[in-house]
Amino acid sequence: MNKIGVIGAGKWGSALAFALSEKNEVYITSRTPRDIKNFVSLEEILELKYIVIAIPAQEISLWLKEHFVNKGQKILVAAKGIEASSGLFLNNIYKDYVKDKDIAYLSGPSFATEVKKSLPTALVINSKNEELSDKFASFFPSFIKTYTSTDVIGAEIAGAYKNVIAIAAGVCEGLELGKNAAAALISRGLVEMQRFGCAYGAKEESFVGLSGAGDLFLTASSTMSRNFRVGLGLAKGKTQTEILQELGEVAEGIGTAYALQKIAKDRDLYLPIAREVYEILEGKDPLSSLKSFLSN
Template identity: 40%
Template sequence: MNNSITVFGAGSWGTALASHLSHQGEDVTLWCRRPEQAKAINMTGRNPDYLKNIDLPERLTATSDLEEACSTDTFILAVPTQSVRSFLKQAKPFLREGIHLCNAAKGLEISTGKRISEIVAEIIPSARYSIISGPSHAEEVALSKPTAVVVASIHEEERTLWQNLLNRGFFRVYTSSDVIGVEIGGAVKNVIAIAAGIASEMDLGDNAMAALVSRGLAEVMRLGAKAGAHPLTFAGLAGIGDLMVTCYSSLSRNYRLGRAIAKGMTLEGAQKSLGQVAEGAYTVRALVEHAKELGVELPIAEAVYRVLYEQKTPISLLEELFSRCPKPEMPPEIRWVSK
């Protein structure tokens, strides 16, 4: 195939996906927010800000000209979640009707609690939307290490299109029709990963980490049940798969953010030390603000929020979590009983 594809966003994940597609013979344009970044990529063949040691293919070209970047009809959206709305409004005048748009960002919008598919539907309703998610550190994808992900869309032809484009080499792509479940799994796991980083730095042990990840998955499932996701989605790559890699890997930004917080750093200081966006720090605000409206209990997410934004100590919140009233492991609302 030689489709002209644009990747919006030259962070780690956008760069890795652009590099992967280019290596497989696609002509790819990588849109950069800053002109100097685009110029450096075109001159040196490397991204000066992200994945700095990775040589990018010659077929990959960078631009900061949004109108130029929008000249195709096939796009990967890899801008930070909290920037998606403003970016789409900026790009809309240059986009054709019925574009193919595959979102690669994970998270919820703070101000509304909306998933990215809902934001896209508001601003570019004609877009044919897909989402790619799963256990996929950009650093490993860029090095062609074996990776498996899932692409979800309500349109069968869209998920097949992206599967055909991306499923090459050691990058394996499965498909799903469960957009809601894939989006929720990708968003909430980042919050649980912050808790995992805190637990690791506190040296709470393997038992605690396993319990944390398991109960974190329960929070993903509760939110998914409320939103109408398919339960088996959370047993797959966008659920437990992504949760595991994010909660146990030192490549995880959210995990590293949690460790930095547990060492006594402020949220601002921890974010600055990362040099990249840790979406969980933003998603947790949306979760806590909107979970009560939805009637969903998210104790781990609430604890992360209180550590990050109310300066509560991790040990005090650990004690609170363990002193909560005992409950069934699988309450009725999480069972998805057919009516």
């Protein structure tokens, strides 16, 4: 049996620990001690060969700087987001700590709650090192179908961007603009994130597969998504602080909307939905924002 360590005992880290324990010996750690099975210290996890990191994108830079020690571990990154303060993608952040051959990124439509119930799920493991992707793929249980890809940047951008579109879809639903509007928003969101990804060298097909359309359809159409619920809250006129307090969990689409705004400005890119989400988060009236986007 392989030993796998999971860092971050939030919703996704816990669900992955549960799923991976079907075939492996799994240990988990978090910044605050938890009374859960196989909870160990970070030091013990860092000694393991295979590690899943489920710390949110906005926290990872500082965490790596303060806590990570490279001992040649193989890393699977489970977060989906772009760092707001710098506009850096996760693979840029990890580059300073882990070699490309030792790292893979997880993507695909996967609500933690459903994984915890062992419901059928499909995931993609993305790495420049195909052997490593295959290795991580072999760790997953029978109820999770795994695919592999070398398009790290495509998977990463799709996974992060769909959270922003999910916020917009939540706003649309909260304003009761109808299913036509939602479909228009989601399909244009898909094109927007694909165009953005391709500008960074991503493969077009990653956006029509599980990592892109798959995860976008899931997240932008369900109240199970935290990002979608952020949008519902914004439509009701709630502030970011109120929404996050009610949520009590991470919603990566917020930080990512700020990151995309920074990137769009720096690189002079046209990202219309991401811009509207950013502006709504900054206080623009959600109805006039979506109407200006959806009408002639």
